[in-house]
Amino acid sequence: MKVFKLKRGRRHTKYGYRKKDLKPYQIDYFDKHKLVRKHVMRDKRYTQILLRIIEYEHLFKDHLKLYYNNYTHRVSSYDEIMEDSKMFDWKCCICECELKCEIANFEINNFLCETCSHSYGNPETSVDSRILESSVKFRQYCQMILLDNQKKFTRFIRFFKRGKSSKKAPYQEVNNQSK
Numbered sequence: 001m002k003v004f005k006l007k008r009g010r011r012h013t014k015y016g017y018r019k020k021d022l023k024p025y026q027i028d029y030f031d032k033h034k035l036v037r038k039h040v041m042r043d044k045r046y047t048q049i050l051l052r053i054i055e056y057e058h059l060f061k062d063h064l065k066l067y068y069n070n071y072t073h074r075v076s077s078y079d080e081i082m083e084d085s086k087m088f089d090w091k092c093c094i095c096e097c098e099l100k101c102e103i104a105n106f107e108i109n110n111f112l113c114e115t116c117s118h119s120y121g122n123p124e125t126s127v128d129s130r131i132l133e134s135s136v137k138f139r140q141y142c143q144m145i146l147l148d149n150q151k152k153f154t155r156f157i158r159f160f161k162r163g164k165s166s167k168k169a170p171y172q173e174v175n176n177q178s179k
């Protein structure tokens with residue numbers, strides 16, 4: 001990103017730079033930080049670096065925040081929530097204990113608990129038929145959930161396209177169905 005310094009007092013400039021080269025959040029930053037502004041007016045290289053830092057901070061600000069994680073009911077980072085969103089409740093195909101399986105992961109150990117993976121999780125030996133069966137069922141289960149989510153999403157899109165005049169919000173329809 002290049003910024004061009006112009007003579008002071010010219011139109012469409014902000015702190016000596018072309019306004020169209022600056023993003024609104026970068027202008028906001030200069031507006032708020034008086035100490036920085038003094039150097040920005042003088043030093044072009046300093047400004048380039050500073051603008052880049054502000055840009056990165058802006059791009060990754062959502063990743064730096066903490067959120068309520070609906071999967072674990074704890075406060076977690078953005079990345080943790082993204083990781084948890086890939087996990088589905090499933091059962092170990094050998095001992096049937098509760099398990100979290102990763103979507104789109106069809107490796108043997110994804111369908112086995114820690115204890116069972118010691119005796120059944122070796123991919124070099126022949127794979128137990130229960131593991132194959134579980135992986136097929138898990139694939140179908142994931143497809144069903146994804147299709148369901150897709151339907152809900154299109155319902156939301158239609159609702160917002162129709163505008164405020166429509167009677168029911170899609171989540172109300174979903175709630176009524178579950179009763």
Ligand SMILES: [Zn+2]
Nearest residue numbers: 092095113116
């Ligand atoms: Zn097990």
